Amino acid sequence: MLAKRIIPCLDVKDGRVVKGVNFLDLKDAGDPVEAAKKYEQAQADELVFLDITASHEERKIILDIVKKVAECVFIPFTVGGGIKTVEDIRELLSAGCDKVSLNSQAILNPELIKKSSFRFGSQCIVVAIDAKKEDGHWQVYINGGRTKTEKDALLWAKEAESLGAGEILLTSMDFDGTNKGYDIELTKAISTGVNIPVIASGGAGKPEDIFEVFNLAQADAALCASIFHYDKYTVSDVKHYLKERGVIVRL
DSSP states (O other): OOOOEEEEEEEEETTEEEEEETTEEEEEEEOHHHHHHHHHHTTOSOEEEEETTTTTTTOOOOHHHHHHHHHHOOSOEEEESSOOSHHHHHHHHHHTOSEEEEOHHHHHOTHHHHHHHHHHOGGGEEEEEEEEEETTEEEEEETTTTEEEEEEHHHHHHHHHHHTOSEEEEEETTTTTOSSOOOHHHHHHHHTTOSSOEEEESOOOSHHHHHHHHHTTOOSEEEEOHHHHTTSSOHHHHHHHHHHTTOOOOO
């Protein structure tokens, strides 16, 4: 059985790490390069860097900061935000990241998933899904949660897999930043509905929440932000808690 992964997330706006609630009320959480160094030393399994306003502002990702982060981490490093073309992906991989996260553009241009996974390998292509529960099912949003689409989250996850995505980064917009735990129902529906790894995101407030998303929702990895950014818990705290309860983790 593969080890479960603990993945800190750097949501970056205007060159700074930020954290909000339900994608709103963003607060400063530090310098992305310093945060990356912290998580490298803390033995996080991977690191995710999301330029959260790039798509909405119709600009490319802040490549200089990506390069600086890549230079100081040796764990797998995923970058997302404002990616529109195969060439954009090539630039980011050349800048030092290991994987890219496609969100808005994957919806607007699904062929990008197919072309990029063929060019670079599906292991490099993560499709991020931001979902909110409406009328009994989960609706997909893009542009940093600003724009509602007609996509159902489960159907879109399956389609993304069929197009060549190697992993799903699933964020519950309803639970994001609440510190009340992950959306177990949503995560389980996606985790059991696809055959590729699913990273659960949105809502982690304590180690128990991470245990639940692994144990009850069958997630392969847990994305966390505020509980680590504000030193409420360390990566080591979480991993030891999980190991004591029989979860396989890398220590």
